[in-house]
Amino acid sequence: MPILSVERVTKAFGGLAAVSNVSLDIIEGELVGLIGPNGAGKTTLFNLLTGIYVPDSGTINLSIDKQVIPLNGIRPHSICQKGLARTFQNIRLFKDLTVLENVLIAMNQNINYGLLTSFLHLPAYKREEEKLLHESIELLRIFDLDKKKDELARNLSYGEQRHLEIIRALATNPKLLLLDEPAAGMNPAETANLMDIIGWIREKFDLTILLIEHDMTLVMNICERIYVLDHGMLIASGTPDEVRTNKRVIEAYLGEDINNA
């Protein structure tokens, strides 16, 4: 049963169809890649899935615990609370807050105390805050960031900031995780390490993952299925081997064969 099913979704900006007529299904537990040349509409599709943009037409359904939840027209925070979290291509951490605060904010929806408790710091405050602190530090351990919990996010290295983005998304307790270019700007060793960790996270948190990536070694190595977008349209899908040899994909990336032109 697909955890996410996108049917004939279209989004146009002015006259330009950034995403047109895209349908895709993601099965629970899968690790799916979304690739395509620059400007193909990958991030726009992510923004449609997470509610930042509203599709012009088409439907997006999330199925969690056998319940189908239509995501069209729902605000982003609500989509996140339903179990769909994301990272951003252009890192969007809370840069002037500490590493720990970044994670705590993402856990906000789990807090069990009201406004009155937060004004008066009633006993529930201390109990809940300690629980959150404990859980946050557990998450930060994934990428060895627990030692840097009191540093400002802006002072982390680029790779660490990408890691923190993933941890922050995990802190919202998602079922489906969307990663927008998690390996951008990383060297091959860092990318290899990231691949291991993505696989590990998926097992440990019982996640379904959809990721956008330009690093083909990463995509071909860890993704079970791949969707390829070009000019807003879905041009191919299948296993890494199928996609690798697909003629339209090669054309999209390398241009048409001279003989055909």
Add this chain to the structure above:
Amino acid sequence: MRKFIAIGLVYAIVQILIMTNLISGYFQATLVTIGINIILAVSLNLITGFTGQFSLGHAGFMSVGAYVCAIVTMRMPTIPGFILGVALGAVAAAILGFLVGLPTLRLRGDYLAIATLGMSEIIRIIFLNLEVTNGAAGLIGIPQFINWTWLFIFTVGTVLLLSNFVKSAHGRACISIREDEIAAEAMGIDTIRYKVIAFIIGAACAGIAGAIYASYFHYLEPNLFGFLKSVDVLVIVVLGGLGSLSGSMLAAILLALISTYLQSFPEIRMVLYSLILIIIMIFRPQGLMGSREISLSVFSKLGRNKLWDRFKSQKGGQ
């Protein structure tokens, strides 16, 4: 615990100074102004400094609290009447904050500032034309209930409640909106809800400040709550540091003292006042405190280090 001892000490010292007449009646009025400005500044700081919403409507919320409290206490000139007046003033301002916030908080930055400024002017004009507020002539002879004790309770109470709030999960949600609204929304924070909450809390506190004003200075007229009053509060917040409650308190005290001291130079008072502001902003563009807070542990650490140094030097001398 240390916090409460320090608070009690401040209260006791000033109370003794007042009882022994070392603080004159004139300076007591300055104290009340400081208290009111602290409440106004910390509550505007919640809206502007912590949640990142640029509001120029604080005088409007303050005036609602002031008029409601004045009208209630003039009909019930007793202590319970006064407490009821302050409470109703805060509630009325909070309701107004909700009504204004819901539509305007969809706006950002400058647009929100202009919308809240407009709201504040509308309120002023309404008070100017209502019968119950006695129009432009204003209300005279409001019973005075505010003394040092009440002022202290309300000021410290507001500061403590707000500082607890910003350290809670709900406070963090507000701060995340200031940092990056889209990221906050993507992390499951209902940004509109939290903006409205910050607005309501800020408005309620401004209402309390207005109620204290009405109940100390006997007299209210709509023009006390013009655009410049909102700017005054904003100046305190920016000067103290956006996102620092102790900065707001420090700036409120500092500006009141400067302004009181400058009374001796009436001709050039505003020139000097503005010059001081400009100089502070040139050398501390992030405000006196930036977004940091003063805590008591800083003082005790200073004290401990000094003692330790003295202890060491004594040992060395032997």
